[in-house]
Amino acid sequence: MSTPAVSPPATRDPLTEEDICRRVRDSVLEQRLSPGTRLTEDKLCTVFGVSRTLVRRAFLLLSRDNIVRLERNKGAVVASPTPEEAEQVFEARRVVESALIAQAVARATKPDFEMLRMHLAREKDALATADIARWIRLTGEFHILLARLARNAPLLAFLEQLVFQTSLIIALYGRNGSPSNCRGDDHDRMVAALEAGNAAEAVDILTHHMNGIEAGLSFAPRDDMEDLHQIFAAKAS
DSSP: OOOOOOOOOOOOOOOOHHHHHHHHHHHHHTTOSOTTOEEOHHHHHHHHTOOHHHHHHHHHHHHHTTSEEEETTTEEEEOOOOHHHHHHHHHHHHHHHHHHHHHHHHHOOHHHHHHHHHHHHHHHHHHHTTOHHHHHHHHHHHHHHHHHTTOOHHHHHHHHHHHHHHHHHHHHHBGGGOOOOOOTTHHHHHHHHHHTTOHHHHHHHHHHHHHHHHHTBOOOOOOOOOOHHHHHHTTOO
16 A cells, blocks of 8 residues: 655745835834834844845845935835825825826726725725724725826836835824824715716815825934834735
8 A cells, every 4th residue: 555645834934024114114014013113133134034136136136216215325215205205295295186186087987996995895894893004005096096096107116115105104193092193084075076977076076185194294204113024024925
């Protein structure tokens, strides 16, 4: 009687620099990775089980998106926008997102709106189950998904950078440790206005939405020490 073959244990595919970037971006969107956190090569090599070369390439990609800053003798540090930079980011978002909304009204399709409503349902589920980190990430991703409806790749790429910077700003300057001011039914109302073809109303809702988030900031930075193992271990898969 022959002995049945034993399958070798399953192995995970090695991480790429884009995988590392995605994990860092997600942690920024979820406001678990705070501005000013030092991302040491040694620690990230251990956390992700990758080489220094891969980590360095990821740092370059993240610095291009203004998520980390490469500082002499310090390495990579999660960006800490100044109050002046924060004001500029919100100003840029209002301008860029308003333009994207106007284009989305003319270019969005029925499947696009079905996709947005599925995303809104995930937002509500995350909030209902008190999965705050996931909810924060989803509320940020909503604006990126909305921008994709415009089919304008350069503006979308710029907005993605602004959304990540906004998450850093909220993490740094949010009052009383509040993770996000993306509350209420603004997202639902924006989708409804877009679906009705009313760009002006959608822009008005967006402007009020962004003004409310900005008004909820207090420019007094916090100095928190972060445990990189704890931050990224939750995302291991």
